[in-house]
Amino acid sequence: MALTLPRPRFLLALWVAKAAAFLSARLRGGGATALPGLLAERLDPAFVATLAGRLEGGAVLVTGTNGKTTTARLLAEMLAAAGRGAVHNREGSNLTRGVASALAAASDWRGRPRDRRALALMETDEATLPAAAVALRPRAVAFTNLFRDQLDRYGEVDTVAARWRESLALLPPTTTLVLNADDPSVAELVLDWSGPLHWYSLAAARGASSSPGPADARWCRACGGAYRYEARYAAHLGRWSCSGCDRARPEPDTAAAAVESAPDGLRLTVPGLGDLDLPLGGLYNAGNALAAIALARALDLPESAIRDGLAAARPAFGRGELVALDGRRLRLLLCKNPAGASEALRLVEDGEGAVEVAFVLNDRHADGRDVSWIWDVDFERLAGRVKRCWAGGVRAEDAALRLRYAGWPEPVAAASRPAALLEALAHRSGDGPVTVLLTYTALLDLRAELARRGAFSESSGTRIPAATS
Numbered sequence: 001m002a003l004t005l006p007r008p009r010f011l012l013a014l015w016v017a018k019a020a021a022f023l024s025a026r027l028r029g030g031g032a033t034a035l036p037g038l039l040a041e042r043l044d045p046a047f048v049a050t051l052a053g054r055l056e057g058g059a060v061l062v063t064g065t066n067g068k069t070t071t072a073r074l075l076a077e078m079l080a081a082a083g084r085g086a087v088h089n090r091e092g093s094n095l096t097r098g099v100a101s102a103l104a105a106a107s108d109w110r111g112r113p114r115d116r117r118a119l120a121l122m123e124t125d126e127a128t129l130p131a132a133a134v135a136l137r138p139r140a141v142a143f144t145n146l147f148r149d150q151l152d153r154y155g156e157v158d159t160v161a162a163r164w165r166e167s168l169a170l171l172p173p174t175t176t177l178v179l180n181a182d183d184p185s186v187a188e189l190v191l192d193w194s195g196p197l198h199w200y201s202l203a204a205a206r207g208a209s210s211s212p213g214p215a216d217a218r219w220c221r222a223c224g225g226a227y228r229y230e231a232r233y234a235a236h237l238g239r240w241s242c243s244g245c246d247r248a249r250p251e252p253d254t255a256a257a258a259v260e261s262a263p264d265g266l267r268l269t270v271p272g273l274g275d276l277d278l279p280l281g282g283l284y285n286a287g288n289a290l291a292a293i294a295l296a297r298a299l300d301l302p303e304s305a306i307r308d309g310l311a312a313a314r315p316a317f318g319r320g321e322l323v324a325l326d327g328r329r330l331r332l333l334l335c336k337n338p339a340g341a342s343e344a345l346r347l348v349e350d351g352e353g354a355v356e357v358a359f360v361l362n363d364r365h366a367d368g369r370d371v372s373w374i375w376d377v378d379f380e381r382l383a384g385r386v387k388r389c390w391a392g393g394v395r396a397e398d399a400a401l402r403l404r405y406a407g408w409p410e411p412v413a414a415a416s417r418p419a420a421l422l423e424a425l426a427h428r429s430g431d432g433p434v435t436v437l438l439t440y441t442a443l444l445d446l447r448a449e450l451a452r453r454g455a456f457s458e459s460s461g462t463r464i465p466a467a468t469s
């Protein structure tokens, strides 16, 4: 085995990253995820490549508009069940600096991985994918879906698709692409790829009814024809074919033959694996589970690890997480674009009887400054089911206006500050949890206020920690 001396520049970057992580944990009581990696990458542009190259498990990337966090968490559970470690970038830090921070934290002071057999499991934004492809040389990359998302930050879906295609050219030819066969925009990647493929699909599922949600489908890139659908289960996802050429939804390698969905759990029937239970609700989580199963299969994880990993899953931060505060229960659902919000509403619809819903809308950079997307969300589907509702966030008045137009009852409150919203939520008489739909920074704000008040996360079984990013 060749012994190579660490480069001084690399060691300097590593030590600065570790010192920054240590100091920010001491000063803020939580782990800052971006700063250590940001400094390390400034000091040594090859930082991520150097550390990732020392992990014998290799790297896996998860990208796409929605479902990255849950898919990566499910795969991490499966890896743990197989006795394999994972170096995983933390929530909301899916730029390369977040990847650099995670790798630095998983290494000792000489840059040796604490667990050499571990695998780097990284969520990456569309914008970061090319750099991550080069630095991490992944064994597998999952593409979950392509929806319109924060247009002012990422540009149109065509721009994102173009960025994906550039990234393919940067991947090793042995990388396995794990592709959502139900999304024609994802399936088009095959036109630019001759390496290994693993397709997954939810469209065979019973109960995958046609959904009139917002469609972000484009024209067929091969012929310019329109996509048509035999069945659609969300937005432009479903059993599709092109009206102008012979392209159609590919035959999946991993598919759900049946899905039973409730707000708190799913049962998936997957050929080759049988019935799989996981304690996460919603059809979109069935899609995330299939993406994770497909990745696990691409990595040759044993069937028992797939089963045990799914059963051990807990909702990710703000993805259906149940929180208790002073006898009230809140179900937090992150929704950052029309497709995600419409899916969250469908999860509410799966519940029984009258429902109570709060919609918390911020317009900071990470949320997207333009809030016009809320008019593309199908709030109308819950008109008549909503017993009581609240509006919140920096743009509480816009949120309230949208709910009125959807035919919901007059909001109990339009509270721009998290503390005021929680006070307003206290004045209610319902039994079930209040579903709280939030944009990204609204979720961070509300969780900070919940932590201050000593709220308990029923999903993780612990108090909500003070700082999470």
Ligand SMILES: [Zn+2]
Pocket (backbone or CB within 6 Å): 220, 221, 222, 223, 224, 225, 242, 243, 244, 245, 246, 247
């Ligand atoms: Zn076509």
